[in-house]
Each structure stands twice: as C-alpha cells, then as structure tokens.
Amino acid sequence: MPPADWLHVGDMGAEQSCCAKRNDIKPQTERQISRIPRKEIAASTDRVGIGAYFQKCSTDPGALQVKSLLTSSPAHKCGKIQVGDIILKVDGENVYGKKLAELADVLLGPTGSKVELEFKSKNTGNTYEVLLLRGIASLN
Numbered sequence: 499m500p501p502a503d504w505l506h507v508g509d510m511g512a513e514q515s516c517c518a519k520r521n522d523i524k525p526q527t528e529r530q531i532s533r534i535p536r537k538e539i540a541a542s543t544d545r546v547g548i549g550a551y552f553q554k555c556s557t558d559p560g561a562l563q564v565k566s567l568l569t570s571s572p573a574h575k576c577g578k579i580q581v582g583d584i585i586l587k588v589d590g591e592n593v594y595g596k597k598l599a600e601l602a603d604v605l606l607g608p609t610g611s612k613v614e615l616e617f618k619s620k621n622t623g624n625t626y627e628v629l630l631l632r633g634i635a636s637l638n
Contacts, residue, residue, distance in 0.1 A: 545606040571635040582620030
C-alpha cells in the first residue's frame with residue numbers, strides 16, 4: 499500500500515500502477531474518489547497501468563523515478579525496469595517535469611492496451627525503451 503500522503507490511482511482490485519501525491523489532487527476530488535466503490539471505478543473507467551509506483555526524484559526535482567514494482571505486474575515481468583530508474587517518455591510524450599497526477603493521465607489506459615515507455619537507468623545512465631501491455635498484477 500502507498501504511504502498515507504500518496505493517493506493510489508487506477509486501483510482495479512489488486513494494487514495497480516500509478517500513485518499521485520495527495521497534494522497534487524484537489525481535496526474535493528479525493529473525497530469523491532474515496533466514496534466510489536472500487537468495482538464501480540473499474541467498471542466506469544477501465545484504466546489500469548503497468549504495475550509500477552513512481553515518486554519525485556530527490557536528486558533531480560524535474561524527474562519522476564520508479565519507487566517500486568508490483569510482483570507479477572507487466573513492469574516487473576519485462577525484467578528491464580528497476581527501482582530508481584527515471585521515466586522520460588510515455589508513448590513518445592515527454593513526462594520530465596510533470597506532476598505524478600499528470601504521469602497517471604498518460605500512463606493509465608484500457609486493460610491490454612500497448613504503452614511504450616522510455617527510461618533512464620539509475621545504474622548505467624543509459625536510456626532504454628520498453629513496450630508493455632497495461633494490466634493488473636496476477637495474483638499467483
């Protein structure tokens with residue numbers, strides 16, 4: 499579960515991909531979201547991510563980095579994305595300098611849809627791309 503100051507975005511029954519700092523979302527929106535049953539959110543929006551949590555980078559204020567990966571999620575299964583890697587682009591759109599909520603807007607999408615991501619490796623500094631299918635983490 500995300501820390502108390504994080505809002506989980508795109509929860510479809512199992513923990514899912516993207517979180518946004520509560521400060522990035524208007525209080526009335528957060529209250530409205532929390533009152534909607536999770537099944538209803540899933541049925542009405544059907545927007546899921548890749549199974550990765552992101553946070554602001556402490557060494558680069560414009561960057562968003564991978565905070566954690568959910569086991570058996572598309573992000574985890576691809577084997578390339580590592581904690582600390584910085585996300586640069588989503589489907590060719592630059593996300594450097596964006597807020598977490600703005601990242602969620604472009605990262606979340608219909609289950610099974612393709613999403614192309616570009617990252618900068620924390621370990622090597624090299625950039626790499628991955629093509630993933632959005633979806634929830636499998637429970638087995």
